[in-house]
């Protein structure tokens with residue numbers, strides 16, 4: 001079987017581990033792996049080439065994706081997906097390993113349902129916002145990157161007795177924000193799914209901390225929080241209370257860097273398992289981790305609502321920041 005491997009959407013540390021595992025497992029089972037560059041855009045443009053095991057040397061520990069990636073809005077059109085299926089058939093590519101997040105899995109789900117292309121999904125996004133899996137590649141690494149950065153900010157915040165608003169990624173998910181906030185002892189966290197994410201609640205919290213004697217605070221703000229960006233919240237606090245605060249946007253620093261051991265290990269497991277299941281004649285699924293064990297979900301599961309950050313974790317941020 002000729003198996004195409006692609007990475008799509010925002011890159012995430014651990015994607016290279018999954019590429020390497022898929023390619024080498026394919027080789028071990030007597031299949032031929034082809035690398036497709038720039039995700040689904042590469043399928044439309046036939047930007048692909050055979051990818052032998054040796055092409056994966058020395059990539060396990062590297063961030064980003066050696067196959068490059070793209071967001072491909074054209075793939076929202078059924079006609080373009082039909083073209084993609086024709087391209088794949090003509091090139092003899094009989095199955096796809098799709099490494100990406102929500103948008104990539106939705107594209108794979110449609111390609112599988114409409115065109116019968118066997119697709120195997122591997123969760124790759126620093127957002128950790130996919131239904132049916134407790135983990136996605138890149139989340140653990142990005143979390144550690146954010147925590148390390150905020151530990152540094154903490155030093156200067158406490159030295160100056162200042163309030164810092166630190167923005168982390170997550171356009172529609174607070175997973176990274178809540179986990180980061182708990183891991184670095186933030187005084188508050190703002191995130192899109194928050195039940196009490198009001199401006200008044202934030203002000204009351206900062207005020208209570210001030211009365212308890214805290215002179216510096218760190219508020220972690222998810223990029224997609226309902227109150228607006230960290231810059232917008234900071235401007236409002238300055239305007240209303242004249243605070244000498246600082247805003248830091250961590251941005252794409254969170255997406256880069258060498259993957260953590262956990263992201264490498266899951267990249268290896270999922271990459272290999274995706275190919276083993278394709279080899280067994282399965283298609284139309286994605287992999288995950290549920291309660292520590294490797295899980296297999298039907299691709300249609302991606303249409304379920306995304307998971308919200310565990311409420312007990314965001315509650316703990318509040319309790320422990322006294």
Ligand code: F6P
Pocket residue numbers: 009010101125126127169170171172223255
């Ligand atoms: O989906 C991953 C992610 O990093 C989000 O957290 C973020 O909102 C988005 O990608 C940024 O995308 P881009 O790199 O295209 O600006």
